[in-house]
Amino acid sequence: MSMKLKIYFLTTSLVIITAIVLLALSVHSIWSHIEEEKFQEVSSLALLLDKNIEGTYEDLVKINGENGVTIEALNKELQPFIDKLTDAYPGYGTGYYVKELNSIVAFGPDFKKEGLIDISPDSLARNVYKTKEPYQFQNYSQTRDGVVLANIRPIIRDGEVIGHTWGNVLVEDMNSLFVKELKKGIGILIVILVIGLIGSHVITRQYIKNLKDFRKRVKSLDLNQQQAPKFGADLMEVYNDVVSSHVALVESEQRFRDVANAFEEFIWETDLNGNYIYLSERATHILGYEPHELIGRNTVDAVIKEDQEFIRKTLEKHSKEKTGFRNLEYRKITKDGELIYLSTNCVPIFNSEQEVIGFRGAARDISTKKKHEQQIQYLAHYDYLTNLPNRSSLAQAISELIKENKPFALLFVDVDHFKTINDSLGHTMGDDLLKHIGKRLTDSISSSDQVYRFGGDEFIIVMKNFEHINEIKNRTLKIVDYMAQPIFINNQQLFTSISIGISKFPTHGIDYESLIKNADMAMYTAKENGRKQFIIYADEFGENVNEKFELTNNLYDALNKEQFLLNYQPQVDLHSGKIVGVEALIRWQHPTKGMISPAKFIPLAEETGLINPLGLWILRRACLDRKQWLDAGIQDIRVAVNISIKQFQQDNFVETVLDILEETGLDPTYLELEITEGIAMNKHQDVIKKLTLLKEKLIYVSIDDFGTGYSSLSYLKELPINQLKVDQSFVQGICDGNYQILQSIITLAQAMQLNVVAEGVETKEQAEMLKEFKCSIAQGYLYYKPMPAEDLLAVLNPYNLTC
Incomplete structure (x- = not known):
């Protein structure tokens, strides 16, 4: 093979191999990134479902002895939250499985009642019942009817696995995302390959032509006569080969820069002190700075203060260990003043003595991913309607206060006649009213206190920093009076009031459940006594609750047994x-309790549908x-x-x-x-x-x-x-x-x-x-x-x- 063909073959092969390697690295990087991101997101969904559950499943499972009824009840309790999550994060699937029922009790998306069945005997999800640890895998999903990336999380109560939650995403969707991401860079890669092939061919042909001209000039004595004998034809040819190789190297570096800038990450290099010595042009798109503006500046510059020391210690640690790191996350301020989240992978740079002289790596913007994680975290602890802390946050706060063993009061707040307002003026007006009430409650309390949305039209106020019970009464009375002021919504005036039941730690309970239960009973007593007031829990309230339960049961028989009668007022x-x-005016002549006031049984009739x-x-x-x-x-x-x-x-x-x-x-x-x-x-x-x-x-x-x-x-x-x-x-x-x-x-x-x-x-x-x-x-x-x-x-x- 002639020298000319060898040169053509070698340069063409170099371009093709470079392109193949870059393509393989890009494919692997894109897929690994997508797979890692999806596993993290489905893991977050599974964790969120676990935290959403209050109490134990045993409380719900024993609603009725028949499994069908129990599964339906659990589905009614849990499905709405799953529907909200799958609506908020399309493409993702999630759900609950209860071990005692041997059945899926809620799932999404595309919920179908027929899907409330047991998982297959060979399902990989069963591993968590042995290990009691989260488990992630790629396999077929019966709820998604396809292969998924899944994270299975055991639901552990009292040390036992009573079921599991899961988050998953279809591999088919990941394939689509992978193809979409790959297409962004493949076109540029092809153009670079074609340009490289054409360029190498032109350069090689021109080099050979110049070499021939050089030889001709040597033969024709056009070259300096003193230099020609000194170097000889072979050395001059080697010299020209070196020059040509240098040109090819410069072009290869440019191709590398083009490929690097075609992807989302920006490439960076630092010295041992963390000062930038190189940044790819992609850094401008992410950070807002031109590369030359950052060269010589330290990598922690523009990193928020809270993360700077962490980055310094990380670089120092890996410099001593002569290792790189992956997925180092930190926050940085762009040139435009925007806060972004970055994730960085890097490897150490060694000199000839194998000493670390710096680091080389790639960083990508993960702000969107972090935003989604923060949204999931927010929904786990805050009420989406009122933006108040939710029941989960309340339970955590009460637990911490109990550990401190300092007195506090729990105020159970219920909006009087809210159901009437909601039914009369519509759910939109009802939601707006709840927002106003949540804000007004917050405005009415001390800075040391906190309002929580408990559910429906019920709120909880945790009151602290009081000396005696009279201070609780005075502060609560101010809240009741403040809430009685009219509220204006959409140019409409609404008159509302609240009823409050109060329990005090440790007098009325030493745990979360008893404090809530006793405050709830006190609140219902306040309602029965005329509403728009507060009542502090007393032991006899438990007896009143039992009486209410008994009256509710008796109410069903009262009509058939003709226990009602009418009085008339002129x-x-x-x-x-x-x-x-x-x-x-209706009256109830109870066979054992005598005449019962309508104020007691009319609300029960409304609650029961009678x-x-x-x-x-x-x-x-x-x-x-x-x-x-x-x-x-x-x-x-x-x-x-x-x-x-x-x-x-x-x-x-x-x-x-x-x-x-x-x-x-x-x-x-x-x-x-x-x-x-x-x-x-x-x-x-x-x-x-x-x-x-x-x-x-x-x-x-x-x-x-x-x-x-x-x-x-x-x-x-x-x-x-x-x-x-x-x-x-x-x-x-x-x-x-x-x-x-x-x-x-x-x-x-x-x-x-x-x-x-x-x-x-x-x-x-x-x-x-x-x-x-x-x-x-x-x-x-x-x-x-x-x-x-x-x-x-x-x-x-x-x-x-x-x-």
């Missing part, structure tokens, strides 16, 4: 004293009683029946009322329906439609407890109603000078041609002031107490209709 004309109507059949019974019974009075000759008196929001929201509500009227034979003009402001504000057009149908049938409609709800005047004037019933709280304060709101309501009603009923009139002074305000009708103990139907019939004698 309403009188303030000027003539004539009875113009009666309000039906409010609808109970409401139908009240309406039917009231219509039957009024028909009996009509048959006895009692005319011109309406019977008023309270309608719950759940009753009114039923699509067939109007038809149901008309059916009962037809069934009992009562003329519609003798029936009055009382609805709350909350009902009036819910789905406004639907409310107007139903009220219009009722009015067309000559049924009288009143807004009950007016002034305590959320009505706006623009909505109120559109409602086809006949009457406003003013809440007794406005009536009771008029003799003390607090009459402006009541007077405004009466004036408003008169302007809208509506009657006004004042509830809770107990004194003659109140009655006289109501007359002055031109209120038309009154109801209260000053005139009549609620009474059974048979007693009312005697009062309603045609010859005794005045008081």
